[in-house]
Structures are given as structure tokens and as C-alpha cells.
Amino acid sequence: xxxxxxxxxxxxxxxxxxxxxxxxxxxxxxTELILFGGMFIVxxxxxxxxxxxxxxxxxxxxxxxxxxxxxxxxxxxxxVALSIRAIQDGRTSLSxxxxxxxxxxxxxxxxxxYFEWSHKFSLGIYPRSPEMLNRPSGxxxxxxxxxxxxxxxxxxxIIGMAILGFMxxxxxxxxxxxxxHVRLEAGGLYWxxxxxxxxxxxxxxxxxx
Amino acid sequence: xEQHHDHRSGETTHGSSYGQFVLIWLGLLALTGxxxxxxxxxxxxxxIVTALVIASIKTTLVLNIFMHLKFEDRMFRIFVFxxxxxxxxxxxxxxxxxxxx
Numbered sequence: 001x002x003x004x005x006x007x008x009x010x011x012x013x014x015x016x017x018x019x020x021x022x023x024x025x026x027x028x029x030x031t032e033l034i035l036f037g038g039m040f041i042v043x044x045x046x047x048x049x050x051x052x053x054x055x056x057x058x059x060x061x062x063x064x065x066x067x068x069x070x071x072x073x074x075x076x077x078x079x080v081a082l083s084i085r086a087i088q089d090g091r092t093s094l095s096x097x098x099x100x101x102x103x104x105x106x107x108x109x110x111x112x113x114y115f116e117w118s119h120k121f122s123l124g125i126y127p128r129s130p131e132m133l134n135r136p137s138g139x140x141x142x143x144x145x146x147x148x149x150x151x152x153x154x155x156x157x158i159i160g161m162a163i164l165g166f167m168x169x170x171x172x173x174x175x176x177x178x179x180x181h182v183r184l185e186a187g188g189l190y191w192x193x194x195x196x197x198x199x200x201x202x203x204x205x206x207x208x209x
Numbered sequence: 210x211e212q213h214h215d216h217r218s219g220e221t222t223h224g225s226s227y228g229q230f231v232l233i234w235l236g237l238l239a240l241t242g243x244x245x246x247x248x249x250x251x252x253x254x255x256x257i258v259t260a261l262v263i264a265s266i267k268t269t270l271v272l273n274i275f276m277h278l279k280f281e282d283r284m285f286r287i288f289v290f291x292x293x294x295x296x297x298x299x300x301x302x303x304x305x306x307x308x309x310x
Contacts, residue, residue: 023288
């Protein structure tokens with residue numbers, strides 16, 4: 001170990017508790033799990049009560065768009081995982097590039113979502129629309145849950161983009177670096193959770209045919 | 210798996226290599242392909258079962274490799290287990306109540 005590195009070590013050792021930081025972010029992720037978990041319970045009960053109507057309503061969703069968005073989010077999970085690997089190896093520019101790529105993928109996900117929802121709105125499918133109110137209650141519940149759950153998920157994507165933006169600034173400034181990267185790991189953990197929620201939303205809403 | 214010795218704290222941090230991350234990603238894409246293909250077949254009530262099993266496998270991969278859980282202290286895995294168990298209990302209790310109404 002070089003003397004320079006030892007100096008950095010001595011300087012940073014005093015006020016850091018990486019394990020504590022990780023416990024913090026995991027506890028936060030569990031609150032997110034319960035938040036979405038509650039909604040999945042509501043989904044399960046209503047689907048159990050209205051299987052045929054959920055089936056019919058789900059046919060109106062575009063499986064292709066859902067599949068593309070799944071691929072986009074899985075790829076963004078890869079890029080954020082690789083960015084942490086890169087910073088651990090001291091490859092700062094590569095790490096910055098990978099977080100930037102994650103941002104681009106997140107934006108692509110939201111653009112798809114925008115067009116998907118706009119198309120639904122143009123067909124008169126939105127909560128309490130005249131078209132919706134004429135439908136059987138199971139379909140109203142299905143679309144209500146669809147807009148609420150994918151909407152809350154999209155909000156998480158937007159927040160994730162803001163968090164990743166801060167990460168990029170910190171990497172560029174060198175406050176996230178080879179020896180101190182727990183913040184980037186925390187940001188990555190949040191991003192992966194958003195991916196996991198989509199892993200369940202996708203089959204439950206798009207693949208009911 | 211590569212091992213990286215963290216000189217600062219003397220701890221050993223483990224992690225996957227770039228190639229291993231890419232392999233996991235390819236696996237996740239393949240599982241997505243399978244679940245979409247299965248949805249095209251009339252599996253009846255088994256569709257939801259296969260979809261949830263595949264989603265759970267994907268989640269396990271993301272948790273263990275991307276979220277690094279496999280290489281963390283055992284305490285983190287116990288945490289996650291308890292959290293998932295709690296949610297499962299919520300599901301089971303809800304359906305017990307619902308089924309007997």
C-alpha cells in the first residue's frame with residue numbers, strides 16, 4: 001500500500017460505517033417492500049374475486065411495450081451494478097459512463113410509459129372516465145390498480161433518476177471514489193428494488209392472456 | 210468470483226466480475242423471454258404459477274448478484290428473509306380471512 005493510500009485510509013477511517021449505511025438502506029427498502037406488497041395483496045384479492053374481468057381487461061395492455069420496458073429496466077440494473085464494480089476498480093470515467101447509461105435507460109422507460117398511458121387516455125381508459133364507468137367492476141378495479149401501481153412505480157423511476165444524478169455529480173467530484181463508494185452502492189440497491197418491483201408488475205398486468 | 214481486499218478496514222469484500230454480471234443479465238433476459246412465450250400458450254391456471262416462479266427466480270438473481278446479497282454478512286440475508294416472510298404472512302392471513310367470509 002502506498003503512503004498516499006494509507007493517508008487517505010487514516011483520514012476516512014474515523015467517521016465511516018459502511019455496514020451501518022447498508023443496514024440503513026436495506027431497512028428503507030423493506031418499507032418499500034411493504035408499500036408495494038400491500039398493493040399486491042389488493043391486486044391478489046380483486047383478481048381472485050374477478051378472474052374473468054381481469055383477464056379481459058389485461059388483453060387491452062400492449063405486451064410488446066411491457067416486454068421492451070422489462071428489457072430496458074433489466075439492462076439498467078446491469079449498468080448500475082457494473083458502475084459499482086468499475087468504481088471499486090478505480091475506473092472513474094467508466095463508472096460515470098455506466099451511471100449515465102442507466103439514466104438514459106430510465107428515461108427511455110419513462111418515454112415508453114408516457115406513450116403507453118397517452119394511448120390508453122385517448123381510448124378513454126383512465127380512472128373515472130365515462131368509458132370506464134360503463135364497464136364491469138372487475139375491469140374498473142384492474143385499470144385502477146394498473147394506473148396506481150405502474151404510476152407509483154414510475155414515480156420511483158423518476159426519484160431513482162434524481163438519486164443517480166446526485167451519484168454522477170459525486171463521482172465527477174471524486175467524493176464517490178475507489179475507497180469510498182457506499183453511497184453509490186446504496187443508490188444501486190434502490191435502483192435494483194425498482195427493477196424487482198417491475199419484475200412482478202410485468203407478468204401480473206401484461207401477461208394475463 | 211473475484212476477491213478484493215479492502216485495505217482500509219482489513220475486511221474482504223467479494224463481488225462478481227464484469228463478465229459474471231453480463232451473464233446474469235443474459236439469464237434475466239432469457240427468463241423474460243420464457244415467461245412471455247409461456248403467456249402465449251394456454252396454460253390455464255398454471256400461467257400465474259409459472260409467471261410467479263419465473264419472477265421469483267429473476268428476483269433471487271437480482272438480490273444475490275446485482276444487490277450483492279450473496280457476498281454480504283449473513284445478517285443481511287436474515288433481514289431479507291424476515292421481510293419476505295412478513296409479507297408472505299400478510300398474504301396468507303388475508304386469504305384465510307377472505308376465503309372464509
